[in-house]
Amino acid sequence: MNTAEIAIRAAAVERTGGCLCGKIRYRVMGDPRVHYCHCDMCRRATDSAFAALPSAGVSWPGKEPYFRRSSPLAKRGFCGEYGSPLTLACDAVVNEIALHVGTFDNPAELEPQYNYGSSQHLSWVRCGTDLPHLDTAERW
Numbered sequence: 001m002n003t004a005e006i007a008i009r010a011a012a013v014e015r016t017g018g019c020l021c022g023k024i025r026y027r028v029m030g031d032p033r034v035h036y037c038h039c040d041m042c043r044r045a046t047d048s049a050f051a052a053l054p055s056a057g058v059s060w061p062g063k064e065p066y067f068r069r070s071s072p073l074a075k076r077g078f079c080g081e082y083g084s085p086l087t088l089a090c091d092a093v094v095n096e097i098a099l100h101v102g103t104f105d106n107p108a109e110l111e112p113q114y115n116y117g118s119s120q121h122l123s124w125v126r127c128g129t130d131l132p133h134l135d136t137a138e139r140w
């Protein structure tokens with residue numbers, strides 16, 4: 001298989017997901033870039049020890065999430081009905097939105113490839129410790 005064939009196959013893959021209550025659904029084409037984020041902002045936004053974020057182009061076939069500014073650096077999207085956190089859009093990264101991996105219909109196929117915000121990694125978190133570690137300069 002050559003590079004062009006691989007690109008066509010990747011583009012043909014459609015993934016879907018949505019919030020817990022089902023009011024908001026999304027579609028993603030291709031293979032998202034998936035990573036763990038250990039930054040304090042993602043921890044607070046997801047109420048979790050870290051976020052696993054696939055970055056991708058996304059379409060909303062029905063209702064869109066509520067998008068609110070969560071910091072001077074980014075906006076986050078969530079279900080306005082029951083509050084499921086769904087997205088992260090950093091101002092510095094144009095035309096890319098990160099989705100919370102747990103909201104995909106099949107999150108098992110989206111394995112994180114690296115860590116981000118590693119200087120804020122909680123010492124008792126054991127996921128992905130063998131993967132590359134990148135730090136974040138984003139603070140506020």
Ligand SMILES: [Zn+2]
Pocket residue numbers: 019020021022023024079080081082083084
């Ligand atoms: Zn919902």
Ligand SMILES: [Zn+2]
Pocket residue numbers: 037038039040041042043051117
């Ligand atoms: Zn983060």
